[in-house]
Amino acid sequence: MARTSPRPRLRHLLMAGGAVAALTCVTACGKGTPSAGSPPGPSAAAGSAVTVVADMFSGKPNPSWKLSQTEADRLTACLRAGTVADTPAEDRDGDLGFRTFAVAGLPDALTYTAATIAPDSVTANTADGMRAVTGCADGYSVLRASAESHLSAAEFQAIPKGTAP
Numbered sequence: 001m002a003r004t005s006p007r008p009r010l011r012h013l014l015m016a017g018g019a020v021a022a023l024t025c026v027t028a029c030g031k032g033t034p035s036a037g038s039p040p041g042p043s044a045a046a047g048s049a050v051t052v053v054a055d056m057f058s059g060k061p062n063p064s065w066k067l068s069q070t071e072a073d074r075l076t077a078c079l080r081a082g083t084v085a086d087t088p089a090e091d092r093d094g095d096l097g098f099r100t101f102a103v104a105g106l107p108d109a110l111t112y113t114a115a116t117i118a119p120d121s122v123t124a125n126t127a128d129g130m131r132a133v134t135g136c137a138d139g140y141s142v143l144r145a146s147a148e149s150h151l152s153a154a155e156f157q158a159i160p161k162g163t164a165p
Helices: 007-029 070-081 137-150 153-157
Strands: 051-055 063-064 083-088 100-104 114-118 123-126 129-135
Touching: 051 137, 070 137, 100 137, 114 137, 137 153
Parallel strands: none
Antiparallel strands: 051 063, 051 100, 083 129, 100 114, 114 123, 123 129
């Protein structure tokens, strides 16, 4: 009987683990990793506790920033309107270039405090593991718009416009 290779799942778990570890450091340290040549973003003191990491590089730190309170409110409203699936989310194979936005520091009003948002999907990091979220079509566009003011032009161009999940 043929066995399927565990490598795609392992690669996904390592990518997700790396993003979570980066978010943990960003959240604990209170600092993002600004990209070279990035324009300064709004003051974190005037913003929210929601931190975003654009998972786009291999071999160098991914850019990260805090959302403004308005952006955080829009993202939270979208996520709150979404439905978290009862079954685990599908694995995503890693590609080169932009993969996802990893988001941490979401408000306690949600049943999860971290999420991974890709151009075509939203995944909640719940106590029971990774779960797909449906009904949050605006989340990716909120993060992509925010990225434009925090990343260099070349970095921003690498982030696709995306489709509604």
